[in-house]
Amino acid sequence: MSTVVLNKKLSSNFYLMKVNKTLNAKMGQFAMIRAWDKYPLLSRPISVYDEDGEGVTFLYKVVGEGTSIFSKLKSGDSVNVEGAYGTSFPILNGRILLVGGGVGIAPLYLAAKTLKNNSKDSVIDVLLGFTDEPLLLDEFSKVARDFKYQVGGFITDLVNDESYDYIYTCGPSIMMETLYKKIVNKDKLYASFESRMACGIGVCLACSCMTINGNKKLCTDGPIFLAKEVFNV
Numbered sequence: 001m002s003t004v005v006l007n008k009k010l011s012s013n014f015y016l017m018k019v020n021k022t023l024n025a026k027m028g029q030f031a032m033i034r035a036w037d038k039y040p041l042l043s044r045p046i047s048v049y050d051e052d053g054e055g056v057t058f059l060y061k062v063v064g065e066g067t068s069i070f071s072k073l074k075s076g077d078s079v080n081v082e083g084a085y086g087t088s089f090p091i092l093n094g095r096i097l098l099v100g101g102g103v104g105i106a107p108l109y110l111a112a113k114t115l116k117n118n119s120k121d122s123v124i125d126v127l128l129g130f131t132d133e134p135l136l137l138d139e140f141s142k143v144a145r146d147f148k149y150q151v152g153g154f155i156t157d158l159v160n161d162e163s164y165d166y167i168y169t170c171g172p173s174i175m176m177e178t179l180y181k182k183i184v185n186k187d188k189l190y191a192s193f194e195s196r197m198a199c200g201i202g203v204c205l206a207c208s209c210m211t212i213n214g215n216k217k218l219c220t221d222g223p224i225f226l227a228k229e230v231f232n233v
Contacts, residue, residue, distance in 0.1 A: 004077045005055055007070070011133045014103070015071055016049065018057040023084040025051050027111035028170075028192050028224045031083030032200040033058070035073055040066050045200055045219070047106040047170075047192075048084060050113070056081070059106040059136075085200045087224045089190055093119045094165030098144075099179060101129040101155055101171030107192055109136070111168055112143040125164075129155030129175070156182060166190065169227070180231045191227040193218055 002021040009015055023031060025048040034043040044066040049059040062071050073079065089111050096115055100108045105128050115124050126144040128134070130151045141147045148158060156175060161167060161183035169176050170192035180189055195207040195218045202220035209218050211229045216222060 001078045002055075002081045004073050004075055004079055006075055007073045009071070010059075010135050013062045014059065014135055015062070016057060016059055016136075017070060017073065018055050019079055019081055020055045021081045023048065023051060023056050023081070025056060025084035025110070026088035027114045028089040028107045028168075029084035029086045030107075030200075030223065031056070031058070031081050032085065033070070033079060033081050034066070035069050035077065035079045036066075040069075042066075043080070043082070043200070044070070045085075048110055049106050050110050059103065059109075061103040082200065085219055087220075087222055089168050089192070089224055091115065091118050092166050093122050095123045095163065096125070097159065097161075097164040097167045098124070098126045099129075099155060099159060099167060099169040099171070099175075100127070101175045102131065104169075104171030104175075104192070104194070105135070105140075107170055108168070109139060109143065112140065116143050127155055127158055129153075129171070154178065159183070161185070161188070164188070168192075170194075176227065177231050180227045186228040186232070187226065189227040190224055191230065192223045193225065193230065194223065 002019040005018040007017045030047045032043040046058045050057040098108045125146040128149040156179045167189045176191045202217045207218040208215045
């Protein structure tokens with residue numbers, strides 16, 4: 001069991017929760033979290049937003065019973081955190097753009113920080129789209145050379161893929177597919193896909209995803225794929 005360090009409300013339905021747990025998480029990985037005994041039955045998969053020497057932080061959105069329970073946690077409460085699970089965004093050098101929408105912005109903070117720290121020669125830019133109230137603007141501006149955000153509309157309209165060697169994205173599937181169709185070089189786009197998960201370790205097959213290489217499990221084969229592996233099916 002881990003202990004909640006903070007559980008900060010950022011907007012009407014977004015929270016930032018930090019626990020005193022070490023996961024050694026890579027950018028794009030997730031944890032299976034639960035703060036209850038028997039009900040709800042399943043833990044919830046939550047992307048790692050950040051990790052430092054004092055613990056791991058998760059950005060989550062209240063969308064159902066499990067995340068509603070998370071939102072009521074206080075500092076000192078117990079929570080079970082297992083992971084980190086899944087694949088990660090590759091550590092590459094060059095001009096890299098991170099594009100996120102909604103709760104899909106969650107893994108992109110650790111991604112930007114990791115890429116920035118990995119190479120002084122790389123250029124890391126960030127584009128974030130929000131439905132209503134923008135979040136964590138100061139935090140993202142500190143880990144990006146150029147940071148832009150948009151409330152409403154289509155964040156993909158701001159993407160000029162010719163300016164970048166690689167693009168990493170996470171968000172609603174329709175946003176990521178629109179981005180995939182827009183860019184010319186399909187080999188430069190890496191996407192993080194979301195799905196309901198039961199176990200997080202590839203046993204239950206609840207998160208199967210069709211790819212050009214057959215069915216894959218998002219929890220172990222993903223959640224990070226070259227976008228063309230999924231959108232080119």
